[in-house]
Amino acid sequence: MIWENTSYLWLLLLLPAVIGALWWRGRQMRTQRAQYFGEELFASLRRGFWPLANRFKQISLFAGLFFLIISLAGPKIGTEVREIKRQGVDMLIALDLSASMNAEDVRPSRLEKAKFEINRLIERLRGDRVGLVVFTGEAYLQSPMTLDYSALRLFLEIADTNQMPSSATDFQAAMATSMEAFEALEDDDSNASRVLLIVSDGEDHGQQYKETLEELTSQNISVYTLGVGTEDGTTIPIYEEGTNQLVGYKRDGSGQVVTTSLQSETLRRIANLGNGDYYSIERGNDGIDAFLARIDELEKGEFSSQEYADYKNQYQWMGALALFFIVASVLIPSYKHQK
Template sequence: MIWQDGLYLWFLLLIPLLIAASWWYNKQLNEKRISFFGSDLFERLRSGFWPLGKGIKHIAIYIGIGLLIIAAAGPKLGTEVREVKRQGVDLLVALDLSASMNAEDVKPSRLEKAKYEVTRLIERLDGDRVGLVVFTGEAYLQAPMTLDYSALRLFLNIAETKQMPSSSTDFSAAMETASEAFGSIKEDKGGNAAKVMLIISDGENHGESYSSALQQLRDQNVSIYTLGIGTSSGSRIPLYGDSGSLMGYKRNEDGEVVTTKLQPDVLRSIAEEGNGEYYEIRSGGSGIDSFLGRLDELQQGEFASQEYADYKNQYQWLAAIGLLFMLFGMVFPKFKIRD
């Protein structure tokens, strides 16, 4: 048995106090009556009085009060075992952590905006298994496929451009890591679910051709969607010190300030070849919303089946019985009916 609010059970201590107070009051009242009328006259005045009936009357009322207090505590008795199945798609988010993602043409920055939109994505997932890959010139599986969205948020929050050894972008590295992640999924758990990779980047690619890695994902029946972040006008890449103060802007080998722009052609080409779609994130979140709508249309697989005990509330019965006891106590006679 468990309780909805066990604190109410402390009120049961009032019942002994009520019994003691009632006994003391009746004792004092009887003494006063006898002193006024005398014991013989008092007994004749209350002729037909039934002490046992009075006791039954009080006991029934106290039992009723006790049951109402227990009912207020919300007892839960018995269990019903239910099976809950979690269904969804296998989604792997690949987040670009190159230096250009620090550009502030999308406020507060491309990276922070991307992380915010991925957080919105996670909050709206329901039963989908999701993982996180971070990449620049190299790629790492930041979070393996999981149904634990809270843990995924933690991995997402600590993703920063400073954690990566390279500041360039190589899509092939991200695709190869994604291929390994999808390949490690056990087929006996949701093997029929759609496999989706979502690449979030500004589109700058400094790596080698990604054709081979993309084809490998296609062979694994992975659909590749891309989400471009940035503006066509572009922005400089700020450099901040450890204290958070602006130190300057990123420059190229010739000493010129670098301007980074959204390059949608590369991302659009990846999506087309990967049997997916291309979206954009600018000031709003329409891109991630459109992707979510598409995600709902994909084939769902069963990832987890869990049994849990559902406790049944039983306060209604106790409350009803308690009221019946109180009603019985109020109507029960304490005087015998004479013929």
């Protein structure tokens, strides 16, 4: 059981206080009465008085007040099934988890900045279904399309460059996995706009993605890109796992320190071919805000009705009991009819 307004429950403390006060007042009156009247005289003055009915009358009144307070508190017991409908767009976020996303030309790092901005995006969504794909040389569906933004944030929080078997980047893998996720949607007849947002620094070491990108656009999936990093470039730090101490910088096969920079041209090309737009995040957050404005302009679709269980309000039953006992306290006579 849960309560809608728990503050009303404090009124229950008044009931024993009132009962105690009435009992004390009655005792005082009986003491004072005994000084002036005998029991026989007082009984004759109250001819026809019905003690048992009077007791029930008082009990009914306090029972009615008790259930009235319970009703005001709004008890919820059991569950009920409700139907809800959502309108929005279908959006997949493909997050690059390659080693270059650990670069710190954007603080605290490209990956952490990207996750922060994606969280800002999720906070401002209203009724849009969102999923998460993580990719390097391979791609995985981290979270399928969902309206549960809290669950999506948990999947985003655990996304890390160490979870992927490859440290390279392959946009073709991310696009192919995203296309499979869109095809898996049950309500294919929805007229909602479909959007793929690729969040990356643009470095691509994989297969040619043009053919897969054309397949996405042929299915009316718009591909947007969000670049994270700076074009000046920087090194890729390596931290000791557990202590988080800097132990060096990533090197190539010849032992040279690797330098990584934002490859905006690659991301612009993907966005142009994918009927989308390119945005960038360097030190500010203008990129994600511009993308949000674009999402608001897209066609919204009505998703399948969803059923969910919720606690069922039971205040009306408590209110009915309160009314019954209060009316009973009024109707119960304190005196018997004397012939």
